[in-house]
Every structure is written in structure tokens, then in C-alpha cells.
């Protein structure tokens with residue numbers, strides 16, 4: 001469902017060119033769970049940003065369900081992302097002035113999904129936060145914030161979830177509980193998952209683990 005073809009990405013830093021990947025090829029099957037590990041600075045977050053279409057590759061192409069990013073204009077790719085991709089970040093990225101329910105409803109509103117409130121309440125209940133609907137992010141613990149973020153990532157039934165070190169800021173027990181919820185919900189919905197993690201235990205929950213080294217994804 002996800003194909004990465006001859007992907008090249010470099011950043012220019014002043015007069016020098018920082019090469020992240022020169023010829024990256026990768027394939028992810030529908031409904032599979034893939035972990036990506038690798039040293040800090042190896043380009044894991046960059047890869048997720050490329051898959052989400054937030055940044056453009058220097059060359060090469062990405063296809064999601066056969067749809068090539070190459071030919072899409074910025075507006076098209078923004079719409080495509082809003083309907084097909086869900087995100088979970090290490091730092092939660094919740095909107096600080098919206099409560100839990102409003103944060104979860106946000107992507108549904110952008111996509112014009114019917115009954116966003118009902119769906120948001122259902123998802124928040126399924127992550128154990130039915131009693132925290134009107135709490136602001138500042139009134140939630142780290143684990144609760146991440147469970148809100150998971151509910152938000154899933155409300156529009158995305159094809160794929162991109163998770164960047166989702167348990168990286170949580171203590172071990174809270175991280176395990178949050179990952180339990182993420183895996184439970186994506187398995188229920190047959191959502192594809194690409195999960196960046198530094199934890200071998202978290203990676204072991206995925207069907208495949210790859211390590212990003214010197215611009216290549218090596219199977220572990």
C-alpha cells in the first residue's frame with residue numbers, strides 16, 4: 001500500500017549539502033505494522049515527513065495506495081494527507097486551547113466526516129478517557145495526552161498511522177499502556193502503522209523492524 005521509490009533527500013546547510021538518503025526503496029503492505037529504529041539524526045522523522053507529504057523529496061517518488069505524490073499540487077497533497085494519514089508525535093501536538101473532545105474532533109471536521117462528536121466520544125471512551133472529555137491538554141497527564149492524540153489520529157479512519165516515538169516522553173508503564181491502546185485500535189481498524197521507536201520492546205510488537213543506517217532501511 002505504501003511504496004517508496006528511489007527516494008533521495010538532502011538538505012542544504014549554507015554551502016554544504018546534507019544527504020539523508022540517496023536511493024531509498026521501501027514497501028509496506030496493507031494493514032501491516034512496521035517499526036523503524038535507527039540512531040538519532042539517521043533520518044527517521046524526515047522519512048515520516050516525506051511519507052506524509054509535508055516535505056518534498058529531492059527526487060524519487062512515494063505512492064500511497066497507488067496514488068503518486070509526484071504529480072500532486074500542494075493543495076491536493078494537503079487534502080490527501082488530511083483524509084488518509086493519521087499522526088502520533090512524541091510531544092503529543094495537541095491544540096492547547098481545545099479540550100480533549102475538540103482536539104479529537106478536529107481532523108473529522110477538516111475531512112467533513114459525519115457525526116464527529118459521537119465518533120470522538122466513542123474513541124475517547126475506547127482509550128479510557130470518557131471522563132476527561134472537557135479537560136484541556138494542560139489538565140491531562142502525559143499518558144492521557146498521548147491517548148487523546150491516538151484517538152485524534154484515528155477519527156477519520158486513515159489508511160496509515162505515522163507514529164514518531166509515541167512513547168518516547170512517557171515513563172515505561174505509561175508507555176506500555178499507551179502502546180497497548182494504539183495497537184488495539186489499529187488492529188481493530190486494519191490500519192497500517194509505521195512506528196519510529198528507540199525501544200526494542202515496542203518494535204517487537206510490530207511484524208517487521210527495520211533500521212535506518214546511512215540512508216538505507218535494513219531489515220532486523
Ligand SMILES: Nc1ncnc2c1ncn2[C@@H]1O[C@H](COP(=O)(O)OP(=O)(O)O)[C@@H](O)[C@H]1O
Nearest residue numbers: 011012018020039040041042043044045046047
Ligand atoms: N529542515 C532541515 N534542514 C536541515 N537539516 C535538517 C532539517 N531537518 C532535519 N535535518 C537534518 O537531517 C538529519 C536527519 O534528521 P531527522 O530526520 O530528524 O533524524 P531522526 O528523526 O532520525 O533523529 C539530521 O542530521 C538533521 O539535523
Ligand SMILES: [Mg+2]
Nearest residue numbers: 044045046164
Ligand atoms: Mg526524529
